[in-house]
Amino acid sequence: MRHYSPGILSAVLCFSVVSAGAWAQQPATAKSAAPAGAAPATAAAEPVRDPFFWLGEMNKATAVINTEQGLLDQALGARLAAGVAKVIDEGNQPGAKRPSTVITFEPLLIKAAGQDITLLHAGRSSQDMHATYRSAILRDNLLALADQLQATSTTLVKQAAKHADTIVPNYTNGVAAQPNSYGHYLLGHAAALDRDAQRIREAYVRIDRSPMGTTVLNGTSWPLDRKRMAQYLGFTALVDNAYDASQISSMDQPVEVGAIVTSIALHAGNFIEDVMTQYAQPRPWILLQEGGGNTYVSSAMPQKRNPGLLNSTRSDASTAVTLAMGPVWQTHNITPGMSDPKDTEQNTAMVDSAITVLKRWDRVLKALVVSPERALEELNSDWTASQELADVLMRQYKLPFRVGHHFASEVVSYAKANNIKPLDFPYDQARRIYAEAVKGADYPAELPMSEAEFRSTLDPVAIVKNRQTSGGPQPAEMQRMLKEAQARLTEQTTWIKARRDHINASLAELDQQFDQLAAGAAAK
Secondary structure, eight states, X not given: OOOOOHHHHHHHHHHHHHHSOTGGGSOTTOOSOOOTTOOOSSTTSOOOOSHHHHHHHHHHHHHHHHHHTTSSOHHHHHHHHHHHHHHHHHHTSTTOOOOOSHHHHHHHHHHHHOGGGGGGGTTOOHHHHHHHHHHHHHHHHHHHHHHHHHHHHHHHHHHHHHTTTOEEEEEETTEEEEEEEHHHHHHHHHHXXXXXHHHHHHHHHHHSEEOTTOTTTTOOSSOOOHHHHHHHTTOSEEOOSHHHHHHTHHHXXXXXXXXXXXXXXXXXXXXXXXXXXXXXXXXXXXXXXXSTTSOEEOSSOTTOEEOHHHHHHHHHHHHHHHHHHHHHHHHTTOOTTXXXXXXXXXXXHHHHXXXXXXXXXXXXXXXXXXXXXXXXXXXXXXXXXXXXXXXXHHHHHOOOHHHHHHHHHHHHHHHHHTTOOGGGOOHHHHHHHHHHHHTTSSSOSSOOSOHHHHHHHTOHHHHHHTOOSTTSSSHHHHXXXXXXXXXXXXXXXXXXXXXXXXXXXXHHHHHXXXXXXHHHHHTO
């Protein structure tokens, strides 16, 4: 049985409930991480890239490299390769055990080819071998996370394009603040996820480095070809310092990935909470489409349509944050190299929790129903356009902003005291309030705005359309930002594919070289 540390046991149990098993979500044919001891669903299925898989690849690469470089006799190398092939084939059979440690993998090698096969272990250690498969699995996990981040970001950008001209209230400090394009708001969230994509790419560079060949912590007297090993395993670089390789770097990796998981979960939670506030309103301008598991009826109150999908997404985000804290606490106050934060299953579950959040967020985005009419009604029932009064007085009539702000604030106070909405505010009262605001000062005594200009200044649609700020919601800037967001998504798709292609091509080359070596034993 897997023994989790007390600090994250409850989080792991919580995640297993909400996700119904992270491993079960992966396609049977995917070359991705799976729990130790698990076997492929069928003999024909491509094996998952779990610890057993990578231990097999390391042994394959060792046999090929050491034979070619003369560290192993050609005939002996071929015989040992045949033994490695036998262990891998048996592990790929339905129901077969797939050991996840060097000390449980090696007895299978000895059984298949005798004690001579331990010659492959020259210059190696469970330290560098385990560090290597942990990096390889975390590398695969990051690509899976990048895939789902890409899918959710694509949905965000599509929805932003759809709602480029939908004008809604935006909020600061929990209070309606200004009118905005809902598409502009969504692009803001897409920008946040783009930073998460950047973090994945940056972390990937640090994780895509091979520790293999460093033995325990200071290398070996055997002249092992670390670069060739890294190439066969699909790594683009080495962890240069042998001590760093398994003692420090391998502890840093889950902590860094945990920070990415945390960021994604926080972004999702922020978005969900913003939508949830509308459910407290008697007439929300944004809701989930009913049915399909998005909402459910209260067991006691027939009028309620509870936003189940929002609740579960928020809960999943909380679970992801909880799991992401695990590596931090496990790495805290331990000596370098300890195994506490390195558990492959736990770290994969952490990444899978973020994938679950992104999947649910994607579903939320596709289920949102926005009422532009109701949003505009809410805008026109409050004074979210009042800042524009101060801005226009300053821009058009050179009135200091603080003077214009004071005038606008007094207009709002009078309106709220007398229950007057923006579109109904009496122009003569605006003139009176302005005159009082500038009394005794060296500014125009009469409100310089005409009645038509005063009323158009309070139009939320016009405010959004007439913004001049780079990065604002005006149509020209929206089109520019949408185009650039779509271009970044295309670049991310290309990046993911290139990384996968590199790994797969490297492993394919290893297979070819290994099969040729193992075939030499069969020919004798």
